[in-house]
Amino acid sequence: MRSVPPVHPEFMLEPIFDQIGSGREAIGLGRRREAGLDTRHGTVLSLEGISVSFDGFKALNDLNLYIGVGELRCIIGPNGAGKTTMMDVITGKTRPDSGTAYFGDTLDLTRMSECQIAQAGIGRKFQKPTVFEALTVFENLELALKADKSVWASLVARLSGEQRQRIEEVLATLRLLPLAQRQAGLLSHGQKQFLEIGMLLVQEPRLLLLDEPVAGMTDAETEFTAELFRSLAGHHSLMVVEHDMGFVGSIADHVTVLHQGSVLAQGSLAQVQEDERVVEVYLGR
C-alpha cells in the first residue's frame, strides 16, 4: 500500500522519506504529484468564513474549520446544522457565497470542479450508499481506482497486475472478496456501505469525507468500521459526520459540533458533551 508519511510542521526541514517520490527529487525532478499536496502548515483543509444561503436561509454562517494532516475528526450537530452543506462546499457541489476553502495550503476549492477536487485527493461517501448497481463489486472498484481518468485513457485502459492486486487487497480488507463478482445492486445495505468505503480507499485520497458511514450497519459491522477508520487515520485525514454517539466516542480524537451553520464547540467528545450550549442545542431548554 502506498503511504505518505505525515509531514510534521515543527520539523519542516526534516527530509521526507517517501518510497515513490524520493528518487525523483534526488535527481531534481521534483516530487510526484501524489505526494505534492502542500501541507507545510499541517492542515489538510482550511475553511474560513464560509457562508452559504439558499433563498435567504443561511445554511452555513461564517464557518471556520481546520482539519490537520492525519487527523480523524467527527462532526456532529442536530438536523439542519449544515453538515451536508459543508461537505457540498468542500467537494465543489455548492459554491459558497463568501469565505475561502483551501485544500492543503494552495488549492482553492471554491475555484475547482467536482472532478478536479476528487482528483486532487478528496473522497466523499454519500449519506445514502451510492454505488454503480449494474456493475460487479470488482468493477465498481476498478472505476474508482486511482488512475488517469480522461476519456481517451478509459478507452484503452487495461488493469495491470499491480492494480488488480490493489483492488483485491481492499476487497479482502473489507471482507468483500467472496462477493467480488456479484452485481453491486444485489448487495445488502451494509455491504454497499463497505463497497462505497472501498471505492474511496482505492481512490487513495488525502482527505476522506464520510457522511453517516455506519447508518444501517449491524453492531459488528459498526465496530469493524470503527477499527478500519482508526487504522486509516494517520495516513489519511478523515472527516466523519455521524449521529451515533457510541461510534463517535470510539473513533474520534476531536469532535466539532455544528449548529445553525457555524461551529458551536470543539474538543474531545467528553469536553463537548459537558458544554452547556451543546446540551441545550441537543436537548432543548
Add this chain to the structure above:
Amino acid sequence: MNQPLIVTATRKAGTRVSMAVGAVVVLVLLALPLLSLLPDGHALQVSAYTLTLVGKILCYAIVALALDLVWGYAGLLSLGHGLFFALGGYAMGMYLMRQAAGDGLPGFMTFLSWSELPWYWAGTQHFAWALCLVVLAPGLLALVFGFFAFRSRIKGVYFSIMTQALTFAGMLLFFRNETGFGGNNGFTNFRTILGFDITAQGTRAALFLLTVGLLLGSLFLCWRLTQSKFGRLLTAVRDAENRLMFCGYDPRGFKLLVWVLSAVLCGLAGALYVPQVGIINPSEMSPTNSIEAAVWVALGGRGTLIGPLLGAGLVNGMKSWFTVAFPEFWLFFLGALFILVTLYLPKGVVGLVKKRSQP
C-alpha cells in the same frame, strides 16, 4: 456444487445457439444480394422490392444500435435521432442530385429560378466531400448540441424533450424552399452514383452489401466499446453520475463522445438509406420517426446490442405487413405494442429469451 455447473453449461449452450443463429442471419444477408443478381424468372431470384425493403430495415437497425448506445448504456434517451439520420441522408442526397443534374442546377432550384448554387452546396459534386459531409453534418451538430446540453447538466426527460424540439426545428427548417434542400419534396429522381446506374441490380446489391458491412462494423465497434472500461463508465453515468464525479471523472467528456459517435453512425445509416430508397424529404425528421426508433430499442431490449437489431427488424417487418393488410390500424398497433412492452417486458424480447433459458 452441481447447480453452478449446470447453469454455466446452459449459458454456454445458450451463447452457442445464439452464435449459430447470428451466423445464419449474416449468411442469409450476404446471400440476398447475390440471389437478386440471378436472371429474371429464376426460382431463387430475390426481387428488387425485397432487397430494398431489407436494406431499409438494416439501415434502421443501425439507427437502433446507435440509439441504444446512448439510451441503453449512457441513459440519454434521445427522441431526435431521426435528425442525424436525415442529415446524413441529405448530405448523400446532395451528391446524388448533383450527379443527376450534371453541369446544371438541381431541378428544384431551376424551378425556384435560382441562378446559382447556395454556398453550402459547394464541392458536393465530389463524392469524397459528400462522404465528409455525411460524417460532419450530424457529428458537428451533435457536438455543439451535446456540449451545451451536458455543460448545463440537462438530463432525463428535459434532455429528451430538447432532442425532440431539435429534430422538429430541423424539420420545419428543411420544409422551407428557401433553405435550399428541395422543400417538402426533398430530393428524389436520382440517376447515378459514382457513374453507376442507381436502379441497376448490381448497384443495389453493392449498396446492400455495404449496409450489411456497416451494420456488422458498428456492431463490432459498439461491442468493443461496451466491453471496455469506457463502456462500464457509461453505465456508471447512467446509474450514478454524482458518484462518478466524486470518483474524479468528468462525465461530460464521456457523454459527448458517445453522443457524437451515435449521431455519426446514424448519419452513415442515412447516407446508405437514401440511394437504396431513392428519396429523402423532411418527414424523415418528424418526431414520430425518432420516437419509433425508441420503440424498436425498447421492444428489442435496452442495454443489449442484439436487442435493438431484433426490435428494428421485428417492428419494421410487422409494419410492412400491417400497412398492406390493415393500413388504418398500424399506429394503434404500434402504440399498444409500446405500452405492452413497457408494462410486461421491461427488458424487451432479449430479456424474455434470457429468462426462458435460465429457469
